[in-house]
Amino acid sequence: MPAEDSDVLEFRLPDLGEGLADGELVSWAVAVGDTVELNQTIAEVETAKAVVALPSPFSGVVVELLAQPGDTVPVGAPLIRVRNDLAVTPQPTVDEVRRDDVLVGYGPSAEATSRRRPAVSREGASSSHRASATPGARKLAKELGVDLWFIAGSGPDGAVTVEDVRASVPVTVPGRQGGSNGGFGVDSEFVRATPEFGRGSSPERGGSAAGTGPGIGSGLDGHTAAQQNSDHSGTDRGSGGLIEPTAREERVAVSGIRKRTAAAMVASARTIPQASTFVTIDCTASMELLDHLRTTKSFAELALTPLSVVAKAVLAAIADFPAINASWDEENQQIAIKHFVNLGIAVATDRGLLVPTVKEAHTLGLSELCREIAWSAETARSGDATPADLRGGTFTITNVGVFGVDSGAPLVNPGEAAILSLGAIRRRPWVHRDELAIRWVTTLGLSFDHRMIDGELGARFLARVGEYLSDPLTLLSR
Structure with a gap:
């Protein structure tokens, strides 16, 4: 459509979040010839952190779609042209969108204004x-x-x-040990899905981070990890589409979450000297506490899971050892110790592995923490998490038990100092009060940045988490 046609309005891809330079067009919700209304969803765009629904900034008739599903569209590039014969308010420029830090589809952001540079054409750019x-x-x-x-x-x-x-590297949680694919989410052997799923139902504990329903603990869409592997056709949104499959191999385009995960893995492995330590604990008291809390009025309606207690134990241990909640400033050769905790919870989704963060988690009681973890996991799985929901973490919890393994050493997220892994909680023989008994047992692992955290600090922190889980009553008053 000619640019000089004043009745045709062009919608350019706005800044979808701080530090994001482009987005992948997932799908169009309109076609050429369709009439669109103001704020009607016209497309879905996937960024490194979320799928965002784009509303139309004006009404009219669609005359041209300027990108196809699967295309990577730079911020500021034209997406769609709409004819409108009525007077309209001019569309904000990319610079204006950036100044206001408006996340399309979610309203003004509470975050600081974006610091990302304006989109610049790379063609013909000079060294100056x-x-x-x-x-x-x-x-x-x-x-x-x-x-x-x-x-x-x-x-x-x-x-x-x-x-x-x-x-600028997105937060994901790549894994490196035990064939656990990083151990993300909450183990179906670890967390009970519903209060009705008791000890008599299974010799192991199962469930999900968000409580009931499919997702992290029970596998995507309610399938087990084994079912997902056997049913996998070789293509998913998190990894990209198949490229010319053959009888002997198939190739998958690296895009979206998978592309950013790869970048985060490289950043973590190349820039962070990492070490890991493990401890196996008797967490029977925590499981009994959960059974008791589920009978109380305050927790009866909550999807109370072991993950909630583990998260509370981690927060208490961070208060005891604040140096574990830090980041490394390479430029100034400083360690920035955070006096707040934004707790990342790794979640397995059909788009890939995401880490929504529970903001100011150190201020929350157990019931509030339970609600926030459930909400964060659900929004991540449903695709409703915004870029702001998926950034700013200071410490992360992940779970290798989701695939039935007992331990693992995930890579530390760039910008953080440590990550805690959770193994499957199983009924095992254990020496309790000098007698052999069957107890609930799990293994905790801690991977940490050795520039900031010595082995002693890492071991003492992990042991303290284990102590809280072995005797969790002290957590209720914190």
Whole structure:
């Protein structure tokens, strides 16, 4: 459609979240010739962190779709043209959207305004327009394959720093041990799905982070991990579409969550010297506490799971050892110890592995923490989590028990100091009060950044978490 046609309005992809330079068009909700209304959803776009529904900023008749599903669309690029013969309010420019930090589909963001640079055409760009960055930032960006053009700098005169580069890598939780695929979510052997699923139903404990229903604990869409593997056709939204499958192999396009997961794995492995430690504990008292709380009025309507108690134990242990809740500032050679906890909970979704964060988790009681974990997991699985929901974590919990394994060592998220893994809770022989008994037993693991955390601190922190789970009554008053 000719650009000089004043009746045709062009909608360009706005900034969908701080630090996001592009999005993948998932689907169109309209077609050429359709009439659209103001704020009607016209498309879904997948970013590194969420699927976002794009509402139309004006009404009219669709005359041209400028991208196809599967296309990666840069911020500021045209998406759709709509004819409208009525007077309309001009669409905000990308710069205006960025200044207001409006997340399309979710209203104004409570986060600080975006620091991402304006989209710049790379064709014909001269060296004089090269992005300003420190030498360390350039080196790290080259290692990670990160484009400095799309990173806003926090250094002097807007220079990109090492921390800016590291912060541009999305938060995912790659795994590296035990064939657990990282051990994400909550083990079906770990958490009971419903209060009715008691000891008489199974020799093991099962369930999900969000309580009842399909998802993390019971496998996606209610399937077990084994069913998912046997039913997998080789394509999913998290990994991209199949490319020319053959009798001997098939290839999957790397895009969306899978592409960002790969970048996070590289960033974690290359930039963080990591160590891991483990402890096996008797958590029978925690399981008995859960059984008791489910009979009380305060918790009767909640999807109370062992994960809630584990999260509370982690928060209490962080209060005892605050240096575990920190980040590394390479540029200034400083350790930033956080006086707040944004608790990341790894969630398995049909788009890939996501880590929604429970903001200010250290201020929550057990019942509030239970609600927030359930809500975070559900919004991540349903695709309703916003980019703001999936960033800002200071400590992460993941679970290798989701695939029935007992321990694992996940990689530390860039920007954090440690990650706790949970194994399956099983009925096992255990020496209790000098006698052999059958008890509920699990293994906890801690991976940590050895630049910030010595082995002693890591071991003492993990042991303290285990102590709280072995004697959880002290948690109720915190």
